Amino acid sequence: MEIFWYGLACFRFKSRQLTVVADPYSPEVGLNMPPVRAQVVTVSHDAPGHNHIKAVKGVEHVFDGPGEYEVNAVFITGVAAHHRGKPGERERNTAFLYEFDDVSIGHLGDLGETLDRKQIEAFNSPDILIIPVGGSDILDASQAVEVITELEPRIVIPMHYAQPGLKMKLDPLEKFLKEMGVGDVDTLSSLKVRKSDLTGDETRVVLLESLGAPA
Numbered sequence: 301m302e303i304f305w306y307g308l309a310c311f312r313f314k315s316r317q318l319t320v321v322a323d324p325y326s327p328e329v330g331l332n333m334p335p336v337r338a339q340v341v342t343v344s345h346d347a348p349g350h351n352h353i354k355a356v357k358g359v360e361h362v363f364d365g366p367g368e369y370e371v372n373a374v375f376i377t378g379v380a381a382h383h384r385g386k387p388g389e390r391e392r393n394t395a396f397l398y399e400f401d402d403v404s405i406g407h408l409g410d411l412g413e414t415l416d417r418k419q420i421e422a423f424n425s426p427d428i429l430i431i432p433v434g435g436s437d438i439l440d441a442s443q444a445v446e447v448i449t450e451l452e453p454r455i456v457i458p459m460h461y462a463q464p465g466l467k468m469k470l471d472p473l474e475k476f477l478k479e480m481g482v483g484d485v486d487t488l489s490s491l492k493v494r495k496s497d498l499t500g501d502e503t504r505v506v507l508l509e510s511l512g513a514p515a
Contacts, residue, residue: 301403303428303491307331307512308349308468309409309460311430312338315400318372322396322407322430326352330467331512340371342396344409345383349468365394375399379422383412383437395419402495403427406451410460412438420450427498429453432460434470441471441479448480454498456480456505457491465514473507480505 304312308331309323321338325331326348337357343364344350353362363369366380376398383391395408406426415423423429429451432438438460439447448456462470477485487507 301400301493303405303457303493303508305457305459305508305510306333306336307463307510308466309344309407309430309432310512311407311457311459312336313398313400313405315374317400318374320374320376320398321356323350323409324352324355325349325512326355327515328467330465330515331463331510332515333512340374340376342376342378342394342407344395344407344411345391345393347391347410350410363396365392373401377422379419381409381411381413381415381419383410395423397423397426403493403498406430406453408432408439408447410438411447414439414443414446415450423451425452427453427495428455428457428493430457430459433458433473433476434461434468436468436470441476444476445479448503453503454500455491455493456503457508458505463510477505 302314311322313320319338320340322342329349339360366378369376378394381393381395393410398405404426405428407430433444461473
């Protein structure tokens, strides 16, 4: 399993079974995605930062809401959640759990509130958790840490924070790292992971290099 980050909330999960792209974005957010192919695209939030499906080539399936799906023996579960806002006015967000042969990945999309008990149970302590940390209409650093504490993943990858070119006003990554109590963390071009790598009880923060460039 190999994980790539293209900036904002866009990731590609590549395994022998299947390639999935989560939350491809439009250039109007201030970033350009490089050419990318995948059989499956998931969309957490119907907004330009998350729903630009035509940026991905070779797409056979698009999942953009709650439900249980299976493609090439990879199980994908969409969990209903929300953007930040007043009850009744909050925009829908779908968080996704991807269960490959031996690694489970949670991608929380444009999540704007901490999880309730039912949502926590649906994610069932994923091996890898990809979580927004930049504040504004989505989780801020302290809320992100609260969710991480509840889900107890082995690896956390932060996303949806301030980066060069991005037109959204978001908190810097350093705010989250301070909240997590971690110092210098190496940035990887991609994360290659096997089940055997996911040992120990402590949660490890992994930073990925954005493969999306300022527009």
